[in-house]
Structures are given as C-alpha cells and as structure tokens.
Amino acid sequence: MAVSAGFAGPRLGNLMPRDSPACSPSMSFAPARSLKRMGRERRNGGGGVRCEVTTAKEDPKLMELSSVSALEQLKASALDRYTKERSSIVVIGLSVHTTPVEMREKLAIPEAEWPRAIEELCRLNHIEEAAVLSTCNRTEIYAVALSQHRGVKEVTEWMSKTSGIPVSVLCQHRFLLYNNDAAQHLFEVSSGLDSLVLGEGQILAQVKQVVKVGQGVVGFGRSISGLFKHAISVGKRVRTETNIASGAVSISSAAVELALMKIPESSHATARMLVIGAGKMGKLVIKHLVAKGCTKMVVVNRSEERVAAIGEELRGVEITYKPLTEMLSCAAEADVIFTSTASEAPLFLKEHVQNLPPVGQEVGGLRLFIDISVPRNVSPCAVDARGAKVYNVDDLTEVVAANKEDRLHKAMEAQTIIAEETKQFEAWRDSLETVPTIKKLRAYAERIRIAELEKCLSKLGDDLPKKTKRAVDDLSRSIVNKLLHGPMQHLRCDGDDGRTLSETLENMHALNRIFSLDTDVQLMEQKIKAKIEQSQK
Structure with a gap:
C-alpha cells in the first residue's frame, strides 16, 4: 500500500552524523595511530x-603524550568531545x-x-x-x-x-x-x-x-x-x-471482513470456510481468516505443495487440502467460499451455484461467494442464483479506498500524540541527568561524615561502649540526611513538568559547582576506563 511520505518510512532529516566520516579519523587505542593522526x-x-592533521613532530605536547598510558591517550583525544x-x-x-x-x-x-x-x-x-x-x-x-x-x-x-x-x-x-x-x-x-x-x-x-x-x-x-x-x-x-487499526485496507482483508459482517457473529467460529486458490491472494485470505480466529478451513488448489507450505507457516490451524477436481463437492459443504485463482474461465456457473444444497439459518441462510479474482471465478450470471449471495472485487475496492483515507486521517491524529509523547520521553531522559549528581553528592557527604566520625571516636577513647558508638554513628547519619534532604528534593524530577525539569537541571549544575563534584567528567572517565579494560580482556 502506498502511504504518504509523512507516515510511511523513516524520516530522512538529520541522517548524517555530526562528525562526518570523511573528516574524523577512527579512534584507535594504538599510540602511534591515535597520537600521530588527530583530526x-x-x-x-x-x-x-576541511581536516587539519597535527603530527607529533609539530606539537611538543603530543610528544609528551606519547609516553602515557592507553587510558590517558584515549582521554586526551576523546574526553573533551564526550x-x-x-x-x-x-x-x-x-x-x-x-x-x-x-x-x-x-x-x-x-x-x-x-x-x-x-x-x-x-x-x-x-x-x-x-x-x-x-x-x-x-x-x-x-x-x-x-x-x-x-x-x-x-x-x-x-x-x-x-x-x-x-x-x-x-x-x-x-x-x-x-x-x-x-x-x-x-x-x-x-x-x-x-x-x-x-x-x-x-x-x-x-x-x-x-x-x-x-x-x-x-x-x-x-x-x-x-x-x-x-x-x-x-x-x-x-x-x-x-x-x-479498524477497517480493512487490502482486498484480501476486506474480503474476510465482508464475509464476517454478512454472517451472524455467533457463527464466526463454526462457519465452514472454503478457499479456492493458494496463490498470493489466497494465502492472504487464509492469514486474515486465521487473524480473525478461524482455525479450521478447506483449501482447494491445483497442487498440494503450496497448501502444505501455508500449513507449515500457520501452526495450530487445521487446513485440509483438496484437489481442484473436488471443488464442487467441497462447495456443497461450505458456508463461505472465497475464490482467488488465475483461471480465465469461470469456475462457478449459475447452475453450479443453484444446484448446491442450502445452508442453515445459523449462518444467515445464504451461501456467500466472495470472488476476488480478475477475471472473475464466479460467472456474472450467478449473481441472481437462489440461495446464494455473490460479491466481486468491485464491491470491495470502495470499502478499501474509504478505509485507507480514514486511516491516513487517523495517522495525522496519531502524529500529534507521538509529538507529545516524544517531548515527555525527552523530559524523562533529561531528568536522568541528575542521578549521577545525587550519587556523587551523597558519596561526598558520606566521606566527610565517616572522616569526622572517626576523629570524634578516636578522641573519646577505645573503651567507649558499643551502644554509645552506635548512637554517635546514628546521630551523624541523621544530621547528614537532614542536611541533604533539601538538595536531594531539588534534584528529583519525574520529567512531566518542563518548568520543574529546567529548575532541577539548574540545581544540578549549581551543586556540581558548589561541591566540585565534576560529575560528567568523572562519570565519563569511568565509562572510558571500563571500556578499555573490557577490550583488553
């Protein structure tokens, strides 16, 4: 199905990386390559x-760097970018x-x-x-x-x-x-x-x-x-x-939807389905029937191989193969008949349709022929046959076209929802930036608490009762937690409120400066070090 460019396929904007492959030499952990070619x-x-390449001979700083470890080389060449x-x-x-x-x-x-x-x-x-x-x-x-x-x-x-x-x-x-x-x-x-x-x-x-x-x-x-x-x-x-997802948007899916619309809902699971032809369209009809809950059907085809392949693909579905020579006998035992063969002559004439035994009232009292073949497999004369109702591809194309138009309109509504949800996801991801700061701030406070606690306990002597030591330790924890409560509250944000998120990120940067946490740099150094250690194993 052809869908307008706004809805089908990936957007083509922003497809190239910021650092163009033509101008950014690949990073290597080998000293000679990473230091002699830094674009x-x-x-x-x-x-x-344009690219400017600096060699070690031209820059004394690079000569000095050549003797440092692989980690330091990597940090020197990439940490600023990261x-x-x-x-x-x-x-x-x-x-x-x-x-x-x-x-x-x-x-x-x-x-x-x-x-x-x-x-x-x-x-x-x-x-x-x-x-x-x-x-x-x-x-x-x-x-x-x-x-x-x-x-x-x-x-x-x-x-x-x-x-x-x-x-x-x-x-x-x-x-x-x-x-x-x-x-x-x-x-x-x-x-x-x-x-x-x-x-x-x-x-x-x-x-x-x-x-x-x-x-x-x-x-x-x-x-x-x-x-x-x-x-x-x-x-x-x-x-x-x-x-x-409502409304069929292909001839095969429309054929199945039409059939189910014309028979009582109570008989959807029990109606006897016959598919004549196991080519591309026939296979799609079978798949749509299965998607609608039909788990048993008869398929008439010239050869058994295609039917067997479909049966292998659709596990748990009972598909009975019958040769084309048994088509009329199979039709006599079916309530709904789908035809989709490449035959140039009609398979069903008016007398064929009229001579079939009647179907029960539980399926509406009329045998349905849904002919999606061009040329038609059911003769035009059969339209007036008693005991049957015949639909052809023209009866379905208008329904398909209307459904496509409806889905395109709904896709425009969906884009509005997606734009809103994308902003919410961006806000949630922005809110994650404060997590390293929270961890660093708590670790910073804990280091100070432990150092001061040890000083205090050493002054009080070794014979201090355990109960007293525990009370002093609990006191120091309580003081730190109460002092951190305010800053921590100002670092927590669920990302739903843009104003609150902006304030939270401002608070994060302020705390990084005040306590010299250097969260981003230290975190990135840890990531790079972990990657190098991983690659050396």
Whole structure:
C-alpha cells in the first residue's frame, strides 16, 4: 500500500552524523595511530569541512603524550568531545522502505539470538546499551553511544560482519536517526505508522517482545529499556485514541471482513470456510481468516505443495487440502467460499451455484461467494442464483479506498500524540541527568561524615561502649540526611513538568559547582576506563 511520505518510512532529516566520516579519523587505542593522526574539524568560509592533521613532530605536547598510558591517550583525544554532550540514542536501521528483501534476509536476527547480539554490541568500544528489533520488514539496532559517529561506525561494521554484507552496501541502504528523532521513529513503528499496512497491529507485539527478551540481559539498560517501554505505551495510546487499526485496507482483508459482517457473529467460529486458490491472494485470505480466529478451513488448489507450505507457516490451524477436481463437492459443504485463482474461465456457473444444497439459518441462510479474482471465478450470471449471495472485487475496492483515507486521517491524529509523547520521553531522559549528581553528592557527604566520625571516636577513647558508638554513628547519619534532604528534593524530577525539569537541571549544575563534584567528567572517565579494560580482556 502506498502511504504518504509523512507516515510511511523513516524520516530522512538529520541522517548524517555530526562528525562526518570523511573528516574524523577512527579512534584507535594504538599510540602511534591515535597520537600521530588527530583530526580537527573546522568550518571554512564556504560552509564546507576541511581536516587539519597535527603530527607529533609539530606539537611538543603530543610528544609528551606519547609516553602515557592507553587510558590517558584515549582521554586526551576523546574526553573533551564526550563531555560536551551526553551519550546519544541512535538507531541504525534497514527496513522494507529502504532495503530489498534479499538483504533483509541476511540481516535478520532470530529472536533467540537477540541477547547474544545485545551483549556483542555492548562490547563495542563506544556502545553502552543496545536493543534489536528484527522482523520480516526491518532490522533496526537501537543503541546508547558515547560518540554518535564512532558508535554508528562500530555498529555498522558489526552488522556487516554478522550478515556478510559489505559496509559500503549497508551504507547505501541504512537510515540513521539520533535522540528525539530515534525516539519518534520507534513510536511511529509501534503505532503502525511505519508499516506497509498503515496501523497494523503485529508490530506492537514485536516491540513488546523486545522488552520481554531484553529483561535481565546486560546491555539492555535504563535508557533503551525506558525507550521501548514508552514506545509500547505510545502504540497502545494511538490505537485506543485513534482506532487506526479498524477497517480493512487490502482486498484480501476486506474480503474476510465482508464475509464476517454478512454472517451472524455467533457463527464466526463454526462457519465452514472454503478457499479456492493458494496463490498470493489466497494465502492472504487464509492469514486474515486465521487473524480473525478461524482455525479450521478447506483449501482447494491445483497442487498440494503450496497448501502444505501455508500449513507449515500457520501452526495450530487445521487446513485440509483438496484437489481442484473436488471443488464442487467441497462447495456443497461450505458456508463461505472465497475464490482467488488465475483461471480465465469461470469456475462457478449459475447452475453450479443453484444446484448446491442450502445452508442453515445459523449462518444467515445464504451461501456467500466472495470472488476476488480478475477475471472473475464466479460467472456474472450467478449473481441472481437462489440461495446464494455473490460479491466481486468491485464491491470491495470502495470499502478499501474509504478505509485507507480514514486511516491516513487517523495517522495525522496519531502524529500529534507521538509529538507529545516524544517531548515527555525527552523530559524523562533529561531528568536522568541528575542521578549521577545525587550519587556523587551523597558519596561526598558520606566521606566527610565517616572522616569526622572517626576523629570524634578516636578522641573519646577505645573503651567507649558499643551502644554509645552506635548512637554517635546514628546521630551523624541523621544530621547528614537532614542536611541533604533539601538538595536531594531539588534534584528529583519525574520529567512531566518542563518548568520543574529546567529548575532541577539548574540545581544540578549549581551543586556540581558548589561541591566540585565534576560529575560528567568523572562519570565519563569511568565509562572510558571500563571500556578499555573490557577490550583488553
């Protein structure tokens, strides 16, 4: 189905990393490479980008750095870049909108392999957290990266290694989105706005599965977990408030919906269904019947192989194969008949339809023929046959067109919801910035408390009763907790109120300055050190 550019496929804005691959040499932990080639990006007068490379011979400071440890080299070359902005959420994706099926097949990651993939991704030097969303229509890697460019480069190389597709080919088909754009994209995916069939519901279940599989996996961290959980809430809200999934938007789904509309709801589970033809359209009819709760049907086809393949794909459904020579006898035992063959001559003439035995009142008293073939499989003369009601593809196209138009209108409503939810997620993520400050401030106060407590106890002597020591210790804890209560309250924010969030972040920066906590720098140093130690194991 063709959907307007506002709703189908990833947005194409902000697709290139801030630090262009052409101008940012890859970071290496080897001293010679990391110190002799340190690129600095500068914008020239024409708006382009040029690279200036400084060698160790030209700069005495670099000569001095050449003797320091790998950690110090890394900090010298990258820490300034990292501490200017927090870690980024990135999505590296290849979907049905950008990538042919033969590539998607190679990129597909089975659900059982998702935990292993997350762990491998998080062992990359610049990836902190990760998640995998892999379906028949897409393979998307979501990651929290210490550096946008380097993180994207590492993930792309990992995808190339696991799929066997060259990086150059992946780069031709992938799309890249960062932070709010990445969050908005996932919210659109979970809402069914990025699907081939606008508003389809299966993708929401697949997003839920990402969270289920990710629980307990090292690397499915707070930010990525929070993003996917928020996406589930957004998908549910869009479907509830817009009802975007209602109404068939394909001929095959419209055929099934029409059939179920024409027979009493009480007989939906018991009506005898017959599908004639197991080609593309016939297979879709079968799938839509299964989606509506039909678990038993007869399929007439020239060969049994296609029917058997469909049965293998749809486990738990009773599909009985019958050859084309038994078509009329099968029709005599069916309440609803779907026809979708490539036959150029009608399969059912008026006399065929009239000679079939009547159906029971429990299914409405009329046998339904729903003919979605062109040329028609049911003769036009059969429209007047007694005991039957015949519908053809023209009866369905208007319904499909109306439903598509309705879904596009609902998609516009959904975008308003998604924009609102994206802002809420951004606020929640901003609120996480205060967590390291809270930890640092409490650790700072605890160090002072313990040092002063030890001084006090040493002055009171070694023969001090345990009860007294415990009372002094409790007193010092109580004083510290009461002193910290005010600052801690001003560092806590759920992210729902933009004004409160702004004030909270101002308080965070003020406390960092007042107590010299240097949260961002120290935290980033810890992350970089951990990554280096991990890579050296």
